[in-house]
Amino acid sequence: MTVLEADRLSADSNRRRDPISSRGAARADTVLAVEGLTVGTGRADLVIDVSLDVRAGETLCLVGESGCGKSLTCLAAMGLTSEPLIRKSGRISFLGQDLSLLRENQLAEIRGRDMAMIFQDATAALNPVRRVGMQIAEVLVVHRGLTWSQAMKQAVELLASVGIPDPAGRANAYPHQLSGGMNQRVMIAMALACRPKLLIADEATTALDVTTQVQILKLMKELQAETGAAMIFVTHDLGVVAEIADRVAVMYSGRVVETATVDDLFERPLHPYTRGLMACRLHATTTSHGRIAAIEGTVPSPSKRPEGCSFRPRCPYASDECMALPALRPIAGIYGADQHRAACHFAEDFARAGS
Amino acid sequence: MRLQFILVKLVRGLLTMLLAVTFVFVVLRLSGDPVTMMLPDDTPAAVIAEYRAMWGLDRSLPEQYVRYILSAAQGDLGYSFRDDRPALAVVLERVPMTLLLGLSGFAITVVIGLFAGIAAALKRGTGIDHAAMAFSIFGHSMPNFFLAILMILLFSMTLRVLPSSGGSTWWHLILPAVTLGIINAGTVARFTRSSMLEVLHQPYMRTARAKGLKLTRRVTSHAIPNAAIPVVTILGLRLGALIAGAIVIESVFAWPGIGLMLVNAVGQRDLPVVQTIVLLVALTMVVTNFIVDIAYGWLDPRIETREAKES
Ligand SMILES: Nc1ncnc2c1ncn2[C@@H]1O[C@H](COP(=O)(O)OP(=O)(O)OP(=O)(O)O)[C@@H](O)[C@H]1O
Ligand code: SF4
Ligand SMILES: [Mg+2]
Numbered sequence: 246m247t248v249l250e251a252d253r254l255s256a257d258s259n260r261r262r263d264p265i266s267s268r269g270a271a272r273a274d275t276v277l278a279v280e281g282l283t284v285g286t287g288r289a290d291l292v293i294d295v296s297l298d299v300r301a302g303e304t305l306c307l308v309g310e311s312g313c314g315k316s317l318t319c320l321a322a323m324g325l326t327s328e329p330l331i332r333k334s335g336r337i338s339f340l341g342q343d344l345s346l347l348r349e350n351q352l353a354e355i356r357g358r359d360m361a362m363i364f365q366d367a368t369a370a371l372n373p374v375r376r377v378g379m380q381i382a383e384v385l386v387v388h389r390g391l392t393w394s395q396a397m398k399q400a401v402e403l404l405a406s407v408g409i410p411d412p413a414g415r416a417n418a419y420p421h422q423l424s425g426g427m428n429q430r431v432m433i434a435m436a437l438a439c440r441p442k443l444l445i446a447d448e449a450t451t452a453l454d455v456t457t458q459v460q461i462l463k464l465m466k467e468l469q470a471e472t473g474a475a476m477i478f479v480t481h482d483l484g485v486v487a488e489i490a491d492r493v494a495v496m497y498s499g500r501v502v503e504t505a506t507v508d509d510l511f512e513r514p515l516h517p518y519t520r521g522l523m524a525c526r527l528h529a530t531t532t533s534h535g536r537i538a539a540i541e542g543t544v545p546s547p548s549k550r551p552e553g554c555s556f557r558p559r560c561p562y563a564s565d566e567c568m569a570l571p572a573l574r575p576i577a578g579i580y581g582a583d584q585h586r587a588a589c590h591f592a593e594d595f596a597r598a599g600s
Numbered sequence: 601m602r603l604q605f606i607l608v609k610l611v612r613g614l615l616t617m618l619l620a621v622t623f624v625f626v627v628l629r630l631s632g633d634p635v636t637m638m639l640p641d642d643t644p645a646a647v648i649a650e651y652r653a654m655w656g657l658d659r660s661l662p663e664q665y666v667r668y669i670l671s672a673a674q675g676d677l678g679y680s681f682r683d684d685r686p687a688l689a690v691v692l693e694r695v696p697m698t699l700l701l702g703l704s705g706f707a708i709t710v711v712i713g714l715f716a717g718i719a720a721a722l723k724r725g726t727g728i729d730h731a732a733m734a735f736s737i738f739g740h741s742m743p744n745f746f747l748a749i750l751m752i753l754l755f756s757m758t759l760r761v762l763p764s765s766g767g768s769t770w771w772h773l774i775l776p777a778v779t780l781g782i783i784n785a786g787t788v789a790r791f792t793r794s795s796m797l798e799v800l801h802q803p804y805m806r807t808a809r810a811k812g813l814k815l816t817r818r819v820t821s822h823a824i825p826n827a828a829i830p831v832v833t834i835l836g837l838r839l840g841a842l843i844a845g846a847i848v849i850e851s852v853f854a855w856p857g858i859g860l861m862l863v864n865a866v867g868q869r870d871l872p873v874v875q876t877i878v879l880l881v882a883l884t885m886v887v888t889n890f891i892v893d894i895a896y897g898w899l900d901p902r903i904e905t906r907e908a909k910e911s
Contacts, residue, residue: 323810350814357812364810369803374825374901383821384811419901435811 274301275341276443276475277322277360282335284314284321289547290333292317293499296573299443299475306486306507307479308522309496312544315479316365318496319445322477323362324352339443358388360443361436365479367428367452371420377431378404378416384438403434408460425452433461440472447479462489483522487511492584495519498544498555501573505585515576515587515595517560554589566590609893613886620882621672624875625665633657634681634869655681655871668875677879678872682865687872691858691880697767698857701776702846706839708781709788714831716785717792721800722819732789739786744845748779748852765854776853780845784838791834795827802826829900836892840885 277299284292292314299305307315317330324344326332337344339360344352364370372380381403382396391399397416404412407430420428429452436444446465450458466489469476478489486493490507495516503516514520521540542559551557553568560567573588576596589595635651652658656667671678677688720732755775756764763772799805800823808818850859858877865873897903 320806325806325809327806353809353812353814355812356810362810364803364807366803370807372804372808372822372826374829374899375822383813387811387813387817421902 306490361441362445363449367432704777705780709784712785713788716789721796736786
């Protein structure tokens with residue numbers, strides 16, 4: 246690879262890492278802004294006071310162990326929380342519009358067209374008694390006003406673009422006739438059909454083998470570069486994070502505990518939980534391509550969170566101060582201070598020690 | 601559908617019919633001598649013997665049975681004791697009336713049952729849901745004839761808007777068909793509701809919402825095709841119950857179908873007619889069952905793969 250090619254590649258990856266804060270005054274190109282979102286059931290809060298934003302062309306990765314509330318955050322962002330889940334507080338604005346002010350029919354017009362979601366378990370997320378081609382085409386019929394035959398033709402093209410061999414034949418298959426990886430690609434094709442401005446991918450590539458995963462990530466990046474879509478990418482795989490993210494939000498037990506640009510996060514993780522994840526990654530890279538291995542202990546159940554910092558029982562640095570809930574705040578003393586936030590009482594100390 | 605599957609179904613169907621016919625054959629013959637019941641008390645013994653010989657009742661039971669089965673297999677179901685015409689012809693004359701009543705009742709069952717069930721599921725926990733479920737329990741727990749009598753009391757005797765007996769005009773169809781429909785719609789509504797509720801919670805329904813489909817489309821294009829699968833089985837089973845119900849309903853409303861004819865024929869010990877009706881009813885059940893199986897495979901694309909895997 247020549248220097249020129251390398252240059253072009255990094256330009257292609259379409260990253261913007263300007264150090265200017267996007268918090269508070271919503272920037273013009275902010276696609277999705279979530280502020281103070283709390284979602285729960287009657288019994289417990291499952292997502293607590295989560296704030297996130299993504300700009301056009303930007304990829305935000307959500308990471309964290311199983312059960313930390315990543316999927317629920319995504320669902321809430323789409324306005325898809327339904328009983329027994331309740332959105333208890335928070336504001337979600339999409340392209341500057343407060344979603345809670347929209348009626349269900351207005352939301353339906355946005356969903357699938359401007360914001361699309363790839364679900365975690367694709368086989369369950371597809372309708373078992375309808376052909377996959379039809380399920381993709383339906384989006385185009387509803388949002389683009391295509392006829393069924395036009396839409397089917399386009400569905401076949403979409404299937405081809407996500408690397409499904411014999412797309413015309415597969416379009417006639419039912420989900421149970423395809424492998425999990427194939428269904429995952431069907432889901433991706435479905436989400437990309439209308440070239441949404443916001444793409445939420447919940448573990449979109451987890452079910453795929455490494456080669457396909459690389460291919461799909463490349464496809465999503467290309468499409469993003471082309472359409473300038475904002476992307477929220479949920480993954481367990483820090484290798485994928487390094488590959489695709491511009492910014493990262495680390496979630497633990499329903500809360501965002503650290504957010505930073507991807508380089509900043511990998512260079513100086515400030516929250517002990519993030520550090521744990523990174524350490525696990527170093528140990529585990531060779532065995533399971535970076536899937537988050539266990540930090541000592543488990544994520545507390547949402548109904549039995551420990552008092553104060555939820556990470557306390559597992560944290561090597563825990564002390565008396567940790568009985569009080571640490572706020573997620575900008576950490577001074579490092580570059581791009583506004584961009585790097587962490588919710589640990591000792592984050593400043595870690596930052597100082599690191600620099 | 602594979603040949604083996606069809607063959608198994610066919611053999612099962614034939615066995616069902618054989619069983620039904622055998623049962624009726626034995627019970628009828630053990631429950632009294634048709635000749636003495638039909639002829640006046642003072643009929644000379646010679647005449648009685650003559651009738652016996654004519655109808656083949658003088659032979660042993662096993663012999664009668666074998667002869668009956670052999671000729672039935674060739675399509676000869678014997679002669680009506682009363683009418684002196686082939687029993688099949690006598691029965692077939694009345695079949696259209698029963699079909700008319702049965703299918704009208706079935707249509708009412710399907711429309712009310714599906715509509716109430718779907719509405720109840722979509723409006724779960726609301727007044728609509730409670731009303732639909734109250735209706736379902738009412739239909740389920742109400743005996744056929746009792747509802748029939750209530751209907752007659754209300755619409756024929758009190759309001760005097762509909763005729764209560766006979767089958768000469770379309771007006772006569774309304775009460776028996778509605779009675780039949782209501783009785784069976786309850787069960788269908790309950791099954792439709794629970795099937796819909798289960799489907800509405802499936803992840804693919806969330807996907808449908810995430811795709812931006814509006815409620816009508818989500819329900820018609822995604823929920824109903826899935827919810828229909830168990831409901832079709834129930835409808836098939838209900839069709840059997842409907843036929844059984846039609847027999848009761850026909851006699852209450854004096855609707856001139858095979859149900860009324862069956863009741864009369866049993867009273868008159870017209871054995872060939874009774875056997876023919878039972879055979880036809882059994883045949884209908886078997887055919888319905890077969891249609892349900894076909895519809896099932898057609899509604900649920902997973903079935904064939906499952907079958908293929910099992911064998
Ligand atoms: N519909 C629901 N009703 C009640 N609790 C729920 C529901 N959905 C999720 N939860 C709970 O909310 C918490 C967060 O779930 P979520 O699916 O968001 O986790 P996640 O971070 O996506 O995990 P994973 O990596 O396993 O996908 C979990 O404790 C889960 O049990
Ligand atoms: S606040 Fe305390 S317990 Fe929580 S992560 Fe920081 S040091 Fe650990
Ligand atoms: Mg998840």
